Amino acid sequence: NAGVTQTPKFQVLKTGQSMTLQCAQDMNHEYMSWYRQDPGMGLRLIHYSVGAGITDQGEVPNGYNVSRSTTEDFPLRLLSAAPSQTSVYFCASSYLAGAGTGELFFGEGSRLTVL
Amino acid sequence: GQQVMQIPQYQHVQEGEDFTTYCNSSTTLSNIQWYKQRPGGHPVFLIQLVKSGEVKKQKRLTFQFGEAKKNSSLHITATQTTDVGTYFCAGPGTASKLTFGTGTRLQVTL
Numbered sequence: 311n312a313g314v315t316q317t318p319k320f321q322v323l324k325t326g327q328s329m330t331l332q333c334a335q336d337m338n339h340e341y342m343s344w345y346r347q348d349p350g351m352g353l354r355l356i357h358y359s360v361g362a363g364i365t366d367q368g369e370v371p372n373g374y375n376v377s378r379s380t381t382e383d384f385p386l387r388l389l390s391a392a393p394s395q396t397s398v399y400f401c402a403s404s405y406l407a408g409a410g411t412g413e414l415f416f417g418e419g420s421r422l423t424v425l
Numbered sequence: 426g427q428q429v430m431q432i433p434q435y436q437h438v439q440e441g442e443d444f445t446t447y448c449n450s451s452t453t454l455s456n457i458q459w460y461k462q463r464p465g466g467h468p469v470f471l472i473q474l475v476k477s478g479e480v481k482k483q484k485r486l487t488f489q490f491g492e493a494k495k496n497s498s499l500h501i502t503a504t505q506t507t508d509v510g511t512y513f514c515a516g517p518g519t520a521s522k523l524t525f526g527t528g529t530r531l532q533v534t535l
Contacts, residue, residue: 341521350434352513353468353525360521368522369426400467413458413470414515414523 312336316401316417323391323424331386331420333401339415341404342384346370346397347419353400359384391424398422427452427518431526438533444501446529448514455517457490457497462528463510471499504533 317332335342343358345368355368359378373395375387384403388395399420406412428451438444448457456475460468472481474490474497481488487500497514514526 343523345525350527352431352527353515355522355524358521366521369524402468413473414460414468416467416469418467 314401314403314415314417316399316420318420319418320421321423323388323422325391325393325424327391329388329391331388331399331401331422333384333386333417334382335384335401335403335415336382337403337405337415338381339403339405340381341406341412342378343368343402343414344374344376344384344386345400345402347400348397356386356399388422391422393424396422396424427516427522427524429514429516429524429526431512431514431529433529434527435530436532438504438531440506440533440535441503444504444508444531446499446512446514446531448497448499448526450495450516452516452518453494455494457494458515458523459488459497459499460513460515460525461510462513466510468513501531504531506533506535509533 314335340361344356345353347353354370357376359365362381365376401417402414404412430449458473459471462468478492479490485502489498511528511530513528518524
């Protein structure tokens with residue numbers, strides 16, 4: 311029972327570098343999303359997808375790209391990393407396409423530091 | 426846009442004391458969810474409330490959804506050290522977006 315798998319767990323980048331955070335789920339969930347968590351600010355939605363081929367912006371999308379070519383995978387790309395993107399990133403999925411109508415299953419998180 | 430606020434931000438209790446966190450939304454919610462995040466961990470779903478005035482219990486945890494469906498609370502009776510963590514409420518906004526509250530961090534000491 312893998313659930314939601316995120317890689318890498320830790321990453322250090324230099325300003326301007328690019329990278330991809332990987333997220334995969336094996337529960338056949340239609341809904342997938344990316345959140346970032348910063349101290350005192352809770353969880354903020356970056357991007358989400360209600361199914362393969364469909365993505366949309368969340369609350370804080372700037373500086374991030376996503377794609378959803380398969381039901382299982384939802385990678386998050388940082389195009390040119392900035393120190394403001396230092397955060398813990400969580401991928402989450404749900405079996406229902408409408409957020410809030412089913413519980414979210416979270417990955418273990420990816421801690422990113424941008425120097 | 427939709428805002429979900431929680432109070433308090435932090436609470437420190439002695440083991441055995443009760444604890445309550447409150448969640449307030451700027452808009453009416455179709456439902457509300459609660460999550461718990463242990464230190465260093467990821468959020469884990471606790472419960473979902475759907476009906477106006479709904480009350481649900483899970484052992485020592487009692488969840489309430491307000492009559493106007495704009496607020497909710499989580500009450501823990503006789504806290505234990507295993508209750509340590511951050512508790513988040515979350516409500517659906519527009520277009521499949523789930524908005525999380527700012528969270529309440531609970532510290533329990535012996």
